[in-house]
Amino acid sequence: GEDVEQSLFLSVREGDSSVINCTYTDSSSTYLYWYKQEPGAGLQLLTYIFSNMDMKQDQRLTVLLNKKDKHLSLRIADTQTGDSAIYFCAESMGDSASKIIFGSGTRLSIRP
Amino acid sequence: GAVVSQHPSWVICKSGTSVKIECRSLDFQATTMFWYRQFPKQSLMLMATSNEGSKATYEQGVEKDKFLINHASLTLSTLTVTSAHPEDSSFYICSARDWDSRLGAFFGQGTRLTVV
Numbered sequence: 725g726e727d728v729e730q731s732l733f734l735s736v737r738e739g740d741s742s743v744i745n746c747t748y749t750d751s752s753s754t755y756l757y758w759y760k761q762e763p764g765a766g767l768q769l770l771t772y773i774f775s776n777m778d779m780k781q782d783q784r785l786t787v788l789l790n791k792k793d794k795h796l797s798l799r800i801a802d803t804q805t806g807d808s809a810i811y812f813c814a815e816s817m818g819d820s821a822s823k824i825i826f827g828s829g830t831r832l833s834i835r836p
Numbered sequence: 837g838a839v840v841s842q843h844p845s846w847v848i849c850k851s852g853t854s855v856k857i858e859c860r861s862l863d864f865q866a867t868t869m870f871w872y873r874q875f876p877k878q879s880l881m882l883m884a885t886s887n888e889g890s891k892a893t894y895e896q897g898v899e900k901d902k903f904l905i906n907h908a909s910l911t912l913s914t915l916t917v918t919s920a921h922p923e924d925s926s927f928y929i930c931s932a933r934d935w936d937s938r939l940g941a942f943f944g945q946g947t948r949l950t951v952v
Binding site: 755757759764765766767768769772812814816823824825826828829 | 840842870872879880882885929931940941942943944945946948
């Protein structure tokens with residue numbers, strides 16, 4: 725079945741790197757996503773990675789995918805107070821009608 | 837990027853009444869929209885997949901008579917919580933997928949429903 729798991733909390737010091745981890749079970753997933761949710765708001769797509777990629781970098785964000793272990797991570801370099809939010813890992817099949825399955829979310833808090 | 841608008845942002849209703857939540861894709865056509873419910877401890881639960889012009893597909897454990905979904909056009913899906921009870925109080929979020937499936941789904945801002 726489909727299952728996506730994340731740790732619930734992460735606390736980092738401002739300026740350090742944050743690494744949020746995620747594991748998934750569906751090996752047929754085509755795309756994997758990271759979403760950000762700020763308090764009281766909907767979800768914002770941060771980045772995605774295709775299942776045949778190992779790494780994707782976008783400014784301060786680096787996504788690593790280990791398909792063998794079904795492990796996905798999001799690294800945020802130089803973490804700022806504005807990065808405080810809940811980060812959701814998600815997986816989906818390839819077509820636009822496929823549902824997206826979310827992890828439980830990781831709440832990232834920033835220490836001064 | 838694509839914009840999904842959800843209305844209302846929050847609503848308070850009396851127990852036993854029905855509440856309708858709208859989800860609109862503003863600048864793209866969405867043949868498929870999704871309705872999620874978010875519980876206080878963060879997890880996002882998929883309730884149903886809404887397909888334009890056909891019946892919604894409900895996830896296991898979600899009462900289709902309780903949560904009525906209508907997707908009458910390519911830009912609008914509605915979720916009606918019928919005969920609401922306090923346990924239905926939650927944060928409801930809709931999302932829609934564009935044709936470019938790489939982009940996942942775009943989300944509305946959510947609706948906070950409180951049933952008193």
